[in-house]
Amino acid sequence: MWIKRLTNFFTAIYTNPTGRVVLLTLYYLAIIAGLIIMYGRGNFTTPKFVYQGF
């Protein structure tokens, strides 16, 4: 039941031009946030080596 109400709610927003833009913006931001979380960490480690005094 709540799924149908939620679908109707988003459909109503999506049919409104401004609402559609807002929803799409949130959708894109969620994708960007997901990408940052998955691939955002940098790798600052360097290969190990044995220092032999020169």
Added chain:
Amino acid sequence: MKQISHLTAAIFSLCVLIVVLIGFNGYARSIERQYVNALAPLDLTQTVNGIALQQAALYQSDLLPFYGSSEITLINTPYQAEKFFATYPTGFTVFQVANLGAGSLTMAQNLAALGPDLKGKKVVISITPAPFTFSPLREDYYAGNYTRLHAYGLIFSPYLSMELKSTAAQRMLGHPKTLEADPFLEFTLNHMTDASIQSRVLYVIMFPLGALQTEVMWLQDHAEVILYIWNHHIDPNVQHIPYKIRWSKNFSAAHAEQKLHALSNPYGIEDWRWKLFQGKSKVPYQPGSGDAGFLRFLQSAEEWQDFKILLDVLQELGAKPLILSRPINGRYWEAVGVSGQAQDAFYTKLHAVVDPYHMTLVDYQQYTNEIYFSIDSVSHTSRYGWVYVDKTLNQFFHGNLH
């Protein structure tokens, strides 16, 4: 209409993303400046391999950035500048950026990545005679100190001349192992070393992509630092305990201590180093028998090219550096056949290279025959040597070095 909605939403999303990133950047910088004094003695990976903390250190009036290699990090002693000045006895401490096996090209990349933040700032560049006179730095040392952020920071810097970047690119191509996983940078470097119009146009096309990648890595660097601060309970307030340093007392104590660590040979080489390397060579050699080889290496060492790149970077970015070399262990080198006259050629060449830049240079040539200045034949600083270095750093910071 639907397509316009997508376009509008995409533009909005990008705007929000840019605003968030600018906000995060500002937040990170302010936090880093607040915590950099507390983080300085921890020698974090981000201190050496990142930029954010180094940049924050440049804006602290009580931190003196100190770049170098194994001569700074090899022995653990209270006379090491980082420990000697830990309580800010004369109003400052060093912000040490050093790792074993780091050469001039590594330092050049690192400092280039700091860009205009270096302008007018005092920095200390520590070097030793060894890579100029004895042996090139090994390939795995360069690879072990190589970071993409610093390499991109140099190659895609808008603040450095194309001529300098091309020279650096040529030298970086000499280390192909570090470029194996980075075809974009390798492609760029190859075209930078080619003066044809086609290659220059390609570099101009690659530049925005490289600059964008640099910005992304810089943000990642900020994120690593901020995550470290969030995950560790660090007190940003660092205690300052001013006191008058008694230099003569420190010199005496360090000299006595150093002597106890070098009992096995007459050259002041620490016992563990003598056992490991030097003890295997049968000294003394015929006087002067090593001069030709020494001078040949001195004239052809590739480290000079990297060192000039480093000096060019410092000059073009407007830094106020102190070039801090170390004395050759003269007694030992004489014993292996390199005469004092041949050794002097190093100091002469060092001055010939540095003097045209009008930078402050300290070479400690007068201590060439002071056997306890170094712990070995390749001028790694001893406890006693550190007191000289500490005194020089103190004079440089307070503007008393003449």
